[in-house]
Every structure is written in C-alpha cells, then in structure tokens.
Amino acid sequence: MNAAAAAAATPAARKDRLLEVSGVSVSFDGFKAINNLSFSIGKAELRAVIGPNGAGKTTFMDIVTGKTRPDEGRVIWGDRSISLLRMNEAKIAQAGVGRKFQRPTVFEDQSVFDNLLMALRNARSAWSVLFYRPTDEDRARVVTLAEEIGLDSQLARKSGELSHGQKQWLEIGMLLAQEPQLLLVDEPAAGMTPAEREHTTDILKEAAKTRAVVVVEHDMEFVRRLECKVTVLHEGSVLAEGSLDHVTKNEQVIEVYLGR
Template sequence: MSTTMHDGIASSGRAGDSHVLRPGELDLSHKVILYLEDISVSFDGFKALNNLSLTIDAGELRAIIGPNGAGKTTMMDVITGKTRPDSGKAFFGQTLDLTRMNEPEIAHAGIGRKFQKPTIFENHSVFENLELAMKTDKRVWKSLFAQLSGEERDRVSDTLKRIRLQTEADRPAGLLSHGQKQWLEIGMLLMQEPRLLLLDEPVAGMTDEETERTAELFVSLAGQHSLVVVEHDMSFVEALGGQVTVLHEGSVLAEGSLAKVQADPRVIEVYLGR
C-alpha cells in the first residue's frame, strides 16, 4: 500500500482523543468525507472510469457535471458499492474502505442515494412515507400501526418543513406534483440521517420554481450533510454555488467554481461548447 492520507490513522484509541470512535463509526478528523484515488472501472475493456481521483470535504455541496458517458453514474455506483472498481481506493471518512463493503453496509454507514425516478409509496400519505423511511422495520403495516414516539413525530415534522410539504402531510403521495415527489424522496433519505447524499439529476423535469427551491434545500442541507449532485442543468449548478467537478472519459477534467470551469478551454472543447 502506498503512502496516502489514510495510512497510519487508526479508528480508535489514539492517545489524547476526547472521542474514541466505535468500529464502523465515521472518522472525519481530517475533514474529508469521501476520498477516491485512481479508481478505474472497465466494461468489456472500455474504461468507464479511468484513474478517477476526487475528494469531498465534510459538509461540502459538490456538483458533478460532464457529457453523456463521462462516468458520472459509474462513479456513484462505485461509491454505493453497486460496482466494484478494478483498481483504486475509495474511503468514507478516514477509515471506512468502501471497496470492502457491500451496498447495505454502505447505506447503513451513512451514504444515501437518490435515483432520478422517485420511489415513493404512492398510496400512502406524505407523512406516512416519511414515517416508513425512518423505521428500521420495513414491513409496511407493522410500521404504520406502531406508535410514533414524540421525538419521532418531531423528526417527521421537521423534515416536512424542510422539504416544504407541511401542507401536504395528509395527502396521498401519488397526488403530489413531480417536483414535490422528488422532495418527498429526498425527505425519505433524510429520515435515515445520511452523512453523504448522492443525488442523480434531482431537478430533471422540475419547473423553474421547483428547481430554485431545490437549490435552496440543498444549500440548507450542506454543512450538516455532505452532498454530491450530478446535474446537467447549469442554472441549477450555479444556484448551488459550490465547487464543480467536470468529468470526461472517466477522469476529472477540471475542478473549481462554475465560472472557472466554464472558462476552461478544455471544458469548452469537450462539453460546454458542444
């Protein structure tokens, strides 16, 4: 193993530590929540990811852009354990090696992913959807008839407020607008208290107003959560206001503010100028 930021960092028992980490607990002592180094993934000899390296700080809101086929989805698949890299390192915090964990373990460790298509329970109310997402017991009816504690009820209410669906709490989720369904699914992810949220084209199909509200929501979540947002909508990326990573042919082509990457001739050539 070559020398990296991860070498020599134990997850527990360091002399002088005020907080001793339990096994599996997220170690953010270096303020980095996600660390990818030289990740490569091949499909039938084609390199979907080609020595991809990326670092996301704790609390950061990062946008990932890039042309079709750049490797954005494959990168998310590697982070969530759906795809194993052929080579490279992937760490969650300092100590959790994502390449050695399966999908449920990674989700349990605190990485939540939202796919493009909402997967909500259409026949249940908005409130019940959030309630179900919080429950560890996923058997729907058992969960629904169990009494919520006051604290759990407060958590659902806080999340309803956060995703701006307080007035829709008792409506069947199937009756929500497309944008509201997306927010509900984000709310369901939040109920599981993820540390890192991966969001795949969250504003696709949204109205301009919904897109603006989604940007506000993400900005409000940053700090407490870390967010990695794959998106093609540049006005949305601009509204997020964070660092932007441009992927191209499975590697990082450019990184920086949106203005900086948009002015980069390589980016203009491969992506924005097309």
C-alpha cells in the same frame, strides 16, 4: 510513495474528508468507464458533478454505493478510513451513504406523513418492524422533515397526488430521514418548473450545512444557483475542478464539454 502522497494519506491530512476516491478504474467489455479517478469531499460540503453523457458520472455513484466494483483503486470512508469496497450496498447505506436516483420512488398510495415516517432511521429488525409504534418524537421528526422540504402543508395528502417536483422533495426528505452523512443526488432539476428548481436548490444547500451532498446535474443554471465547487468528468477522469465560472473558462472543458 512521494512526500505529497504520503501526507495526503495521513489521518491529519484527511480528518475533514468524508469520502476519498483514489486511483479508481473500471471497464465494461473493454470500455473504460472510469479511468484513474480521484475525488474527495468534506463532511459538510456541497459539490456539483457535471460532464457529457458517458463521462462516468453514474458509474462513479455506482462505485461509491457498492453497485459496481472497480478493477482497481480505493474508496475510503469516514474518520476511521474504512474501505467501502469491502462492503455491500446495504452495509454502505447503513454506514451513511444515501442515494437519490433521477426518477422519484415514493409510496404513492401512502400519505406524505407515512412516507417520511417509514423512512426514519429506527431499528429495522423483523421483530421491531412488526411491533413498531411511532413515538411522539418520531411524529415531531416527521413534521420537522416536512418543513425542511416544504411539504408541511401536504402531510395528509397521498404521495401519488403530488407534482413531480414535490415527489422529488419527498424522496429527498425520506433520505434525510435516514440521517446520511453523504447524499448523492442524480439530476434533481429534471422535469421541474423554475419555481420548483429554485426550492430544490434551497433544500440541497440547507442539507449541505450538516452533511456532504453531491449533485449530478446537466442544468447549468441550476448548478450556478448551488454556488458550490464543481467537478467536471470526462472519459471517466476529472477534467477540471473549481467554481462554475472557473471550469467553464477551462480550454479543455470548452472543447470537450461545451463542444466549441
């Protein structure tokens, strides 16, 4: 190990890092979906991940959440430098990794209030769930969450009656209710109106003040509004990193991602 690599591996060097992916590769039927990928993010940081279809964005999130096991490499988590590769999906979620897929999944027959209430980070044993009764603190937390995502006027409304954008906000709120340290969000702007996209930007920027948020997105105007560091993936590796203006001026990015 060289001096730089040794320094990066010390606790002092990574004390502000929440997640560190190092030298990760994975192949499917001979196709290398992730190729020696290295990525890290701080404890309260907003990051956008962009790249063409097949760049490895979804597989990257699958690896972090335990859905896919890499062939090699390390995925290190938190102050105690725990290996996420030794944990299953449920344990990784309990450790503080939350993931939102592109299509919102909410309980449409239940109210917004009940969706948020069910998502609160409380004891989940069969006994505790059977006899659970919401406390005043639980109800206050739900109201606060609804205010954070802009649905405080919709608490009594059935979730199935919400617009597509509102359902996306509700699912983000449900994830925030679980108090994750890292929130992975897949294409949140898809199918939204301009006003909904703007509000979604505000929600994610506010969330990133107290946790790490990784946003996978194709909408470059949405990414620009996030005003964050951007990681460009190509063929399973990091092609460039920096501000959106910086990476879009990169000759390799122009050639590969912008197609000119």
